[in-house]
Amino acid sequence: MRLFIVISLYFLGITGSPVCVHQMTTRTVQSGGSVTIPCSYANPGKPDEDVRVIWRETDQQLCSSTAAEDTIISHSGNVTEKYKGRLYREKDPNRNRTEYITITGLKPTDGPRFCCQLYDIRYGHIFKDSGLGTLLQFPGTEYITQLDEVMAVSREDVIIPCYYSKDISDIIKVTWYYADRGKNDCTHIALQEWRKDQYFNSRYSLVNFTQDISLRIRNIDVTYERSYCCVISTSTARATLESKQFTRLIVAEYQSSWxxxxxxxxxxxxxxxxxxxxxxxxxxxxxxxxxxxxxxxxxxxxxxxxxxxxxxxxxxxxxxxxxxxxxxxxxxxxxxxxxxxxxxxxxxxxxxxxxxxxxxxxxxxxxxxxxxxxxEPSEPPQMSSFGQEALVLAAYVAVKFFIAVILVVLGCVYGRAKNTKRST
CATH class of the missing domain: 2.60.40.10 (Immunoglobulins)
Structure with missing residues (x-):
C-alpha cells in the first residue's frame, strides 16, 4: 500500500522535495521608467493546476505579510487600483513555473519590495514565498548593488561588479567578504580590505579604487565558486554599507576542446x-x-x-x-x-x-x-571589356536603324502628301 501511495504521488508531482520560490533580490530602476520582475518556483508539492502566483508589495525586510491590502495582483488576475493600467503579468513561454510582472510609470512610492507567493486555490491559502522578494532601488537613495550571478572559466581573470549609487570619491574603505547565501548576509571572512592610501598586489584587487570598486580575481579555479559581498565605508557615513544583492561566482573547468x-x-x-x-x-x-x-x-x-x-x-x-x-x-x-x-x-x-x-x-x-x-554582399556580375564594346556597337547600330526607319517613314508621308496635292 505504501509503495502504491509513493508511486501515485510521484506521477502527480507531489513529492517530498523541497519547495523553492526564487526572485532576484534587487533591481535598480528610474522614476518614470519600467521594471520586469521574474518569479520562479520548483517542486510546489501540489499539482500545477492547483497553484497560482499572487504578488504583494511591502516596505518590510521580508515577504512575510499576508495582509490583503498588500496584494497588488491576486491569483485570479485582479490588479489593485494603485497599479491599474501600469501592471501586467505574463507567463514565461519556455518554462511552466515562471512568470513575470512588468510595472510601468514607476513612482518612488511603489513597493519598494515586491514579493511573489504561491497560492493553493483548492484550500485558499498561501503556502510559500520567496523570502526576500525583489527590492527596487531608486535614484537619490544610498545603496550598493551587485549582480546576483557571474560565470567564469578556470584560468581566466574575473571581475565581480559592485556599484555605489553616490559619489564614489567619498569612499574611504572597501572590504570584500564571502557571503552566506542561506542567511543572506556577509560572513566575517574578509578576502581583503582596501583603503585609499593603501594598495595591494595580490590575487584579489579592485579594478580602480578611484573609479571602480569591483573585485578582480586573477587566475581563478573551481575552488573560487562562492558568493561574494561588497562592503564600503564613506567619509560621511557613520556605519558601513553593504550590498543587499550578493554575487554567486559560477566557475566552469576549462576544456581545450571548447x-x-x-x-x-x-x-x-x-x-x-x-x-x-x-x-x-x-x-x-x-x-x-x-x-x-x-x-x-x-x-x-x-x-x-x-x-x-x-x-x-x-x-x-x-x-x-x-x-x-x-x-x-x-x-x-x-x-x-x-x-x-x-x-x-x-x-x-x-x-x-x-x-x-x-x-x-x-x-x-x-x-x-x-x-x-x-x-560580403554579392555584387552583380561584371561584364568583360569585349562584351562592353559589343554592347556599345549594338546600341550604335540600333540607333542608326531607328533613325533610318524614321527618315523612311517621314519620306513616305511627305511623298504621299505631295501626290495628293498634285491630284487636286
Missing part, C-alpha cells in the same frame, strides 16, 4: 542568424521540476572572451549590445551581422536547482560553439 567549434554557419553580411546551444539536466534525481532558473551566457572569440550575450545588458560588449537576444531557451540571435562577427561564439548555461528552503545548487555546462563565416 575552443574548437562544432558548428559552422556561412551567411552574408547584413543578415541575421540564430546560433544553437543545448544543455542537459545534471545527472541524478534532478528533473525539470527542480529547476528555478536557467541563465545563458554567450562569449565571443574564445571561451574567455567578451560577452556577446549576458543576462545583464551592461555586461555585454558594446559591439553586441542591443544587437543580440535569446530565442527559445538558449539559442542566440544576432541581427545585422558584420565582418567583425567573422569569429567563434561559445555558449554556457547555468542551471539553478532547488536544494532546500531558500537554498540552491548551481550547475554550469558548456552548451557548444559555432563558427560564423561572413561573406
Amino acid at each position: 575552443n574548437q567549434p562544432t558548428n559552422n554557419i556561412i551567411l552574408q553580411e547584413g543578415h541575421s542568424v540564430t546560433l544553437p546551444c543545448s544543455y542537459t539536466l545534471p545527472s541524478g534525481r534532478s528533473t525539470e521540476r527542480d529547476v528555478v532558473r536557467v541563465n545563458v551566457y554567450w562569449r565571443v572569440g574564445n571561451v574567455t572572451g567578451p560577452y556577446a550575450y549576458h543576462p545583464y545588458q551592461d555586461m555585454v560588449h558594446s559591439t553586441y549590445r542591443h544587437r543580440t537576444s535569446m530565442t527559445g531557451m538558449t539559442n542566440l540571435m544576432i541581427n545585422d551581422v558584420t565582418k567583425a562577427d567573422n569569429t567563434s561564439f561559445h555558449c554556457f548555461v547555468v542551471v539553478k536547482r532547488c536544494a532546500g528552503d531558500y537554498r540552491y545548487d548551481d550547475d554550469i555546462q558548456y552548451g557548444g560553439g559555432t563558427r560564423l563565416i561572413i561573406k
Whole structure:
C-alpha cells in the first residue's frame, strides 16, 4: 500500500522535495521608467493546476505579510487600483513555473519590495514565498548593488561588479567578504580590505579604487565558486554599507576542446542568424521540476572572451549590445551581422536547482560553439571589356536603324502628301 501511495504521488508531482520560490533580490530602476520582475518556483508539492502566483508589495525586510491590502495582483488576475493600467503579468513561454510582472510609470512610492507567493486555490491559502522578494532601488537613495550571478572559466581573470549609487570619491574603505547565501548576509571572512592610501598586489584587487570598486580575481579555479559581498565605508557615513544583492561566482573547468567549434554557419553580411546551444539536466534525481532558473551566457572569440550575450545588458560588449537576444531557451540571435562577427561564439548555461528552503545548487555546462563565416554582399556580375564594346556597337547600330526607319517613314508621308496635292 505504501509503495502504491509513493508511486501515485510521484506521477502527480507531489513529492517530498523541497519547495523553492526564487526572485532576484534587487533591481535598480528610474522614476518614470519600467521594471520586469521574474518569479520562479520548483517542486510546489501540489499539482500545477492547483497553484497560482499572487504578488504583494511591502516596505518590510521580508515577504512575510499576508495582509490583503498588500496584494497588488491576486491569483485570479485582479490588479489593485494603485497599479491599474501600469501592471501586467505574463507567463514565461519556455518554462511552466515562471512568470513575470512588468510595472510601468514607476513612482518612488511603489513597493519598494515586491514579493511573489504561491497560492493553493483548492484550500485558499498561501503556502510559500520567496523570502526576500525583489527590492527596487531608486535614484537619490544610498545603496550598493551587485549582480546576483557571474560565470567564469578556470584560468581566466574575473571581475565581480559592485556599484555605489553616490559619489564614489567619498569612499574611504572597501572590504570584500564571502557571503552566506542561506542567511543572506556577509560572513566575517574578509578576502581583503582596501583603503585609499593603501594598495595591494595580490590575487584579489579592485579594478580602480578611484573609479571602480569591483573585485578582480586573477587566475581563478573551481575552488573560487562562492558568493561574494561588497562592503564600503564613506567619509560621511557613520556605519558601513553593504550590498543587499550578493554575487554567486559560477566557475566552469576549462576544456581545450571548447575552443574548437562544432558548428559552422556561412551567411552574408547584413543578415541575421540564430546560433544553437543545448544543455542537459545534471545527472541524478534532478528533473525539470527542480529547476528555478536557467541563465545563458554567450562569449565571443574564445571561451574567455567578451560577452556577446549576458543576462545583464551592461555586461555585454558594446559591439553586441542591443544587437543580440535569446530565442527559445538558449539559442542566440544576432541581427545585422558584420565582418567583425567573422569569429567563434561559445555558449554556457547555468542551471539553478532547488536544494532546500531558500537554498540552491548551481550547475554550469558548456552548451557548444559555432563558427560564423561572413561573406560580403554579392555584387552583380561584371561584364568583360569585349562584351562592353559589343554592347556599345549594338546600341550604335540600333540607333542608326531607328533613325533610318524614321527618315523612311517621314519620306513616305511627305511623298504621299505631295501626290495628293498634285491630284487636286
